[in-house]
Amino acid sequence: MMSKIVTFGEVIMRLSPPGNRTMKQSHEMEFFFGGTELNVAASLATMGCEVQHISCVSDDFVGESAVSFIQSFGIDTTFINKNEHPLGLYFLEVGSSVRASRIAYNRLNGSFANIQPEKIAWKEALEECQYFHWTGISPGISESAYEALKEGLKTAQNMGIEVTADPAYRSNLWKYGEKGHEILKELVSYSTIFIGGVNEINEILETQFSSDKEGFIEACKELKQQVPSVQRIFDKVRIGVTASTQQTQGRAWVDETYFETDLLEINPVVDRIGTGDAFAAGLIYGLKNFDDEKALSFANAACAIKHTIPGDINYSSVEDILEVMNGNSGGRIKR
Amino acid sequence: MMSKIVTFGEVIMRLSPPGNRTMKQSHEMEFFFGGTELNVAASLATMGCEVQHISCVSDDFVGESAVSFIQSFGIDTTFINKNEHPLGLYFLEVGSSVRASRIAYNRLNGSFANIQPEKIAWKEALEECQYFHWTGISPGISESAYEALKEGLKTAQNMGIEVTADPAYRSNLWKYGEKGHEILKELVSYSTIFIGGVNEINEILETQFSSDKEGFIEACKELKQQVPSVQRIFDKVRIGVTASTQQTQGRAWVDETYFETDLLEINPVVDRIGTGDAFAAGLIYGLKNFDDEKALSFANAACAIKHTIPGDINYSSVEDILEVMNGNSGGRIKR
């Protein structure tokens, strides 16, 4: 049975002063392992799915710790390579209320950026794979990461695998060339499910649709026209009141039909990082187990509950997420 | 002068990962000692009352630490026994916003569950006692805890002591037999003050009153009819918006009269555990020092301020609580 989910992307370490301290006020930092695609993998594994993550980490005790962390979820790490470059990492100062969070990256010369595409046995890795998930971060990191991913996508397409794309464009990446938008469009053309909305479509197609419902529908139509491989489009709208309060809502365009979820409010936000990945993981789980509308609601609830969990990864079970989806909003103690 | 307050119940250790972390994300845990009746005792001692706690702890350094902790409040520990069973404990993952908190217990084979009723010299322990407080947790833990408590209640009744009952029914207890509701009703029949409302009455009497004001009044009437020892009924209504926001209100049925307090809002909630016990302690203090209406307001304010204090115990002074009761809601620094 083809039920495995495969993800590909950087394993990155996050380092953060405790609480809302600035780095100048600290002598220690918390650290978490994550990475946008690994976050999806780990959330899916926590929900009970069979998952494999493909990456390249540093050949030192930092890389070993990262692999150990990934194994703790029961994720298959067979296809994680190692090289002599350091593991990518970033520093995070956590904002609050009117103060934004700040990130400083150290990833562009790391082990993943220096991945060797020819070292990944994609055919073998994608055996029994039902869903392959990628994001726009990987091709933005380096040319070889782009090449590796493209090879994977081609293989997936040939093997008839459902491909979920989260093609966010990040302007602080793409240092190796100026062709980000084109590359993302190219890579989306290997994908069947688009996780994103007006912002992402505008970036890829270099269009200027508005971000309201109508704009979303027009953008979806344009995307399906220009990139016919895309069959379904699911998006999450984040309404960020402050660094400490958020609202999330899911919307979708499937079979020429629009639908959306209820709005969920999170106050206070414990950790905003990885909430989009929680949405993607929730969506993939939902698509495997529910109909498309319920999948979207489940994804939105997964996104909401992630805001309450420290670190990059959604540690929630399916049952936890269903409770949020069904409106049991937390004011209890589960004994 | 009979002014001592005596409480009886388990001393339990609470272990919790820091902040909102899950256990999987942690290598250390905070710990607190507590226990629903001890929480009442400690809050009353902090308010300056003379208090004695009766229990049974483990005969090891964990039990010694618990006793040391109880002594730190100036509580009399003379009647705390020790045995060879481990101290009861529970693990708590603290939720936030839409995420509920989770508890995992390890208490049913602990030192309190194995208390030997015959080892408690109730008569001696209750000398000079004005108020004796018990809750529905103790008899749910084990048969011997139930026996010990019943003996204490009989003695208290014979000595004419005011007995406050907080007879919450917890479905995850009562593993030693199926008769929880009946036992609670039996034990309430030794009590003069009932701390609870529609939920508790419905559980004990196996009735189905509604939880609004009218239902509360009807339930109180029925309770006084069926259990004539009960003279006064005081309840706290918790309106839990999320794991991070709460509202509390007190209501009472005394002398065939209904009265209620203002609603107090707590945002954010620092710690929800022990807020009911803070209410009970505030009520007992109030009944000793104020009239019944002011006692209820004081209890409600005590409940509210406990939401802002980590751990199981309300560390507030009488003055702190009066300030909350009088609407000075915290936006100052007391220098």
Add this chain to the structure above:
Amino acid sequence: MMSKIVTFGEVIMRLSPPGNRTMKQSHEMEFFFGGTELNVAASLATMGCEVQHISCVSDDFVGESAVSFIQSFGIDTTFINKNEHPLGLYFLEVGSSVRASRIAYNRLNGSFANIQPEKIAWKEALEECQYFHWTGISPGISESAYEALKEGLKTAQNMGIEVTADPAYRSNLWKYGEKGHEILKELVSYSTIFIGGVNEINEILETQFSSDKEGFIEACKELKQQVPSVQRIFDKVRIGVTASTQQTQGRAWVDETYFETDLLEINPVVDRIGTGDAFAAGLIYGLKNFDDEKALSFANAACAIKHTIPGDINYSSVEDILEVMNGNSGGRIKR
């Protein structure tokens, strides 16, 4: 070019149990160095200004740590003396929601209280100085602190330096004599810019103006009448909903004209201490770089963002503050 800012005041250590714990629940404390005038100095230095702080610290490793901390901002510490008295300090239990924060001081016999006025070479220290900043805390600590400050103010007036006064009256100071109000009025008479509002004016002039806009205008007129050296008056109004939520607004009386800023809301409050000092620093920076109205808005935004930063000091850059002033209220991650 006269561009230096000079501040004078106590360097004080703050000790605080972690989170919202009470001291009884703790075995460790966080510590921060601060002090109302130092907070202004450090915020200005963080914004890129040339700053000098004048004080007296303990001649031990505690005092050395304090000086090292001040140097970390690039502040000139040449005129910080040392003596054999211990560094002033205070303990802080951090409240939340309905619970107020509590402070216990240990400063009245410390190194600053025992400063020797004759040891400060004011003329030399104030060379190249554009702004000299003082607060009502210093003269309240001890007679010698008052004498030292008065000498500094006289020198500043003679040298034609712009003097900013934040003359808050704290009733828990002034133990060395009963003449607080008079002394503050005397010291304001050396100042050109008054940072304060109705409360401060009422205290100094022993008047009873109301705290609304009209009262503020009347009070300002009266102050300028009685203390003609004061040319401009800037105030921040704090609307404290609870210990966890605050609103701030700036208002001013300049050239017989009233103006005010928008209201900014902070929820949750991370740390309330030093928010007034952040306002003062923002104001001085603003007056050096913007017109008076923009200066007031900048000061209000500086005050707002400080509520989100642990410790006494505003670590924000000019750019950070401008973003808050311009309404970018934090719901983003700056990568």
Add this chain to the structure above:
Amino acid sequence: MMSKIVTFGEVIMRLSPPGNRTMKQSHEMEFFFGGTELNVAASLATMGCEVQHISCVSDDFVGESAVSFIQSFGIDTTFINKNEHPLGLYFLEVGSSVRASRIAYNRLNGSFANIQPEKIAWKEALEECQYFHWTGISPGISESAYEALKEGLKTAQNMGIEVTADPAYRSNLWKYGEKGHEILKELVSYSTIFIGGVNEINEILETQFSSDKEGFIEACKELKQQVPSVQRIFDKVRIGVTASTQQTQGRAWVDETYFETDLLEINPVVDRIGTGDAFAAGLIYGLKNFDDEKALSFANAACAIKHTIPGDINYSSVEDILEVMNGNSGGRIKR
């Protein structure tokens, strides 16, 4: 190829105040997962072996965390059951120098003690297994743990698997009956490799051999006589100078021949727990890869280096252990 190693035993949580603090001096505890057989499994997995651990954990988030921890080593957890009893745990106050460490257990009514023997599919679990490892802790915990283990040992014997026995007798176990010595002797009779020395033999055979070399040889002869399944005997001698200094040495009786290793000294001891398990794991690794004498030296070095690692488990690689074995005793930094 039969290369898998299977271990069976309790997964236990260790809780410890930080540093050398007593529990009374602490508000937090570090925690580690371990368990004598799991420690062996985890060390072997870290050395690159294929390992499976069989156990029973609690069906709550504590048990989930334990499984996640075990997976982080890449250990196969397929045969770990869950039940409604709490995970076993113990508290540890860490001694130093002249002060002994103290342990308080909470395990005798835990999930492993309540394991259901019939739920383990031993035949399936032991497929491809080359070594099966057990210790004297498991049968001491409860009758059902004993039954489960005996079933496993019988299966292993039938399948011709090499069985390593570490049959330490702990007097604080064996509460369910008085027959500890006999049971251990019975279980050793299914084993081929005996990890233990004079103490263990004296306990099992109820003999009184002396602990010197001659006594060791006589004891070994007697053991092989009485329990003929045992083919090889390997022991570690611990010379405990203080809680902070230790010396270890290995000795063995194989093919009627005695051999021993050099003495290794560890000063200071970071953590003594699990050093015997590190020896056992080193031995099994050694027997799989080296001759018996080198295996013993490797085991002794593994035991030594474990004393420098916090927690129950030896996180050392084969290369790390070989360095200690070859006398490179740590005074370098490996860049």
Add this chain to the structure above:
Amino acid sequence: MMSKIVTFGEVIMRLSPPGNRTMKQSHEMEFFFGGTELNVAASLATMGCEVQHISCVSDDFVGESAVSFIQSFGIDTTFINKNEHPLGLYFLEVGSSVRASRIAYNRLNGSFANIQPEKIAWKEALEECQYFHWTGISPGISESAYEALKEGLKTAQNMGIEVTADPAYRSNLWKYGEKGHEILKELVSYSTIFIGGVNEINEILETQFSSDKEGFIEACKELKQQVPSVQRIFDKVRIGVTASTQQTQGRAWVDETYFETDLLEINPVVDRIGTGDAFAAGLIYGLKNFDDEKALSFANAACAIKHTIPGDINYSSVEDILEVMNGNSGGRIKR
């Protein structure tokens, strides 16, 4: 029965950066309550004695925390006063090996220094008292502390109480007058047991005996000649190899006879503070329960084991100390 032990002295807070960090390297500090006489009291209470401590603390939440701490030992705090001065405290940077520890005090204007002698009801406090213990710290802090102590000593002498004196002279005290040596001699004249040796005698009598055995005997003879109230003299000799290694030995002069204990070595030293107080407590316990020689050995073992415990106080039980005294030096785990 006269069995109570009463101690009198400052309650002081110790603040220390974690590990061996300097203050400049830290943002947090551990804190402990202690004080040389309180350390004796707490150790005796831990050994099961009935103890009362007399002092004066600050009337704020710091003082309340101190009292709560003292109560946690079951010590009677009835005669602890409060005043408006801050609690005394000191900062400690912990040395290691060749680096000495450093202390900075803040106590000379604290609550104990400002104790009001007339507020202590000595007669009432010393009822049922068998031993009264004082040290040379108290009279060095302030004149009023001296007066209070003298009043207590007079009362004790009149009531025939055994008085133990630990009259160490600290040169960083005695700021209120130059008569330290004389005052100590005066106060010793109310005492029956002298805890100290050549150093202390030389300071009090302004003699120059050598520190070897002969010098010790001569010094004892001279002391008994000049201060006839002293009947027995017990001393501990500390041989400090480095900040991390220590040796201790007890010696005594009783009934014109010299005796000494074995030398005990502690490596590594966890905490040196309070080891002299552990000796004094061990001695008092020993004198109450053993003969003089065994009492000295017990005191020396108590001193040794305290070196392994963080903070100021010896948390060891009588059993723990006896084990050290009997040479069971720690290399075990007590399960």
Add this chain to the structure above:
Amino acid sequence: MMSKIVTFGEVIMRLSPPGNRTMKQSHEMEFFFGGTELNVAASLATMGCEVQHISCVSDDFVGESAVSFIQSFGIDTTFINKNEHPLGLYFLEVGSSVRASRIAYNRLNGSFANIQPEKIAWKEALEECQYFHWTGISPGISESAYEALKEGLKTAQNMGIEVTADPAYRSNLWKYGEKGHEILKELVSYSTIFIGGVNEINEILETQFSSDKEGFIEACKELKQQVPSVQRIFDKVRIGVTASTQQTQGRAWVDETYFETDLLEINPVVDRIGTGDAFAAGLIYGLKNFDDEKALSFANAACAIKHTIPGDINYSSVEDILEVMNGNSGGRIKR
């Protein structure tokens, strides 16, 4: 007066799990800023010298924190540039006893590796400079770091500045070309004082002198022959017993004369990193203030005491070091 000391080199962040934990066992890390030349600068500034450090850091909040840290010592940071590359860093797992420490670097593409030589105004920077200090780390990091340093050395030589060289060869550097030994020899030819011994000379000259005293003398003679600019040679011999115990000794060859210091032992070692830099700083301070022999002893004592201080930097005062030099080895408390 030419009295300033100038250092040039990378500012690097060190990240380390707490205590002796491995990274796999941790969720947080301590961090310290350092860097071999900065360590020298900071130690000299702590001893009261006027110091300037030249470097290049990241243009983000990590770089800002580093500069703030450097300023805290009063070091002049005027000539520290910023660029868009991340700050160099390394991870450290701290060994103990027989376990070696392990380091994983992330520095070869960092901000210092990408320093732009033309951006350093060497002439201006070296004004008033008496000593310029460099090490073999900088030219090993990148070609541009090498170029920048060479330019600085040429300028220093032209200005007649005393140049101290610590030309350690690290094999894990020099990735940009294979010419390490030659480059170091070239750079030493601009230097007047050589800090190093047989190892360093053998590496630079590609000779094979033995490491005993005779070998040292021969090596020194050969070095002075081949590189005549070198006038004095000072070395520290480290005798590493284990990761927890060390001995250090200084030796020198000056004016055709050999001299050496006493051996100092450190047990336990708190932190080995930066001990060589402490030696270099002690030496430079000594050469400025003492004769050469005393300078060497002072340097050796500085090296010894650094082993007791966490982090990369020697926080000791001149007085602290003199005490170690004079044999007061730490077993006291400095009050």
